[in-house]
Amino acid sequence: MAKTNTLLEIKDNDNVCKEEVFSNIFKANSKTIFNYIYYKFGNEEKAHDAVQEAFVRLWENCAKVKPEKAKSFVYTVANNLYLNVIKAEKVRLKYADKNLKTTNESPEFIMEENEFRDKLNSALENLPENQRVTFLLNRVDGKKYKEIAAIEGVSVKAIEKRMHLALKNLREKIDGI
């Protein structure tokens, strides 16, 4: 008896078409998809659209996609969505800044910091797309190299390489070497 019950439960949870299962997948992955596309194109609107589109496709295919595959399914859709979009616009990134609230610094220091941040921002915007995405997912979102590798569909070593080059490029651009 107990055995059949467990089997039924597994089978029950095994369905992405179930609203609860679907909502959980949405909650777990939508933010990363948003940031991933945002770091790639520096365009908030595109990032919002990518999230909606990825999950519409998942919903349409909910009977075919198993829950454990759902995550990579939505990343693949989001990734492919702008595959053929010509990158005409310049990447413009903005961040919520947690340092803005601390005011017990000297004005000179704040000015110097802001100057540095502007340089960093411009350096980030001018990084190659894959280096910028990897670097920001790691530094801002705290994603492990392994997780980024899964999202991008490449090896961990390739991510390490991108990370290394990203940091190297940033320093060269900021220090003007």
Added chain:
Amino acid sequence: MQENHLAKWLNNELTDAELLAFKESEAYASYERIIRATDSLEQIDFDVEEALSAFKNRQTLASKKVIQLHPFKKFMRVAAVIAVLLTGSYFYINNLDVSLKTAFAESKELLLPDNSEVLLNADSELSYSKKDWDDHRNVRLNGEAFFKVAKGERFTVTTATGTVAVLGTQFNVENRNNFFEVTCYEGLVSVTYNEKETKLPAGSSFVVIDNKLIASEESISNTPSWINSESSFKSVPLKYVLDEFERQHDIIVETKNVDLDQLFTGTFSNRNSNLALQSISTPSRIKFKFEGKKVLFYAENTQ
């Protein structure tokens, strides 16, 4: 230093010796500052719940769209049918003939579009097309009517037996079972019977009884007698006289041993049934008696 040492450094994977060497390099301060600055960056706002409800709204809207399409289609179908019916009935009613009908013991007066007058005797029907009136002054008659035609184009009265055509005159047309009579009171009337045209001058009649043409006879009065609530006959078989009596008084007539083909000349009242019965019975030498709403004529020598 191992491959991708910057990535390894960020992941705390450098050996102690490597880390020491890296910290002593002149680039270290720059790297350290970059990392410090980027670590203070925060993700821009993304509200998961909001995105999820936006997604759900979008899905319900998408599914609603499919449902909404059907009632609209249905409405269009109904609207199309109504439109077809309305246009159809508009044309039908527009082309429908104007018709006037009288019952037993009833007569009606009608003014045609060109101000011609028609007096319709009892149990008669007259119809004409309002639409075609301007092109052809044409009326269809079944029964008896008196016409005062206004001057103008050819005016035609079509009956099952024959066609009467005039330009402007006063005439009477009677067309009953096997009885066709046209009397002209003013002007000139042309009667077409069996594809033969006969010109009828004022004061003469054209009579066909049982498909036999009776010679035209002079008429004395200048209006048909029924206009004055009397029915006049001149050498008409008795059965037609009795038919007329039925029509004028709405009384069913039955006969017993009466020769219906004997000719009758005379007049009876259309108002007073008793007087009319006497007017018919006395010259024909027959008797009559009421049986409820019926009247029975019978020969004097029978009983």
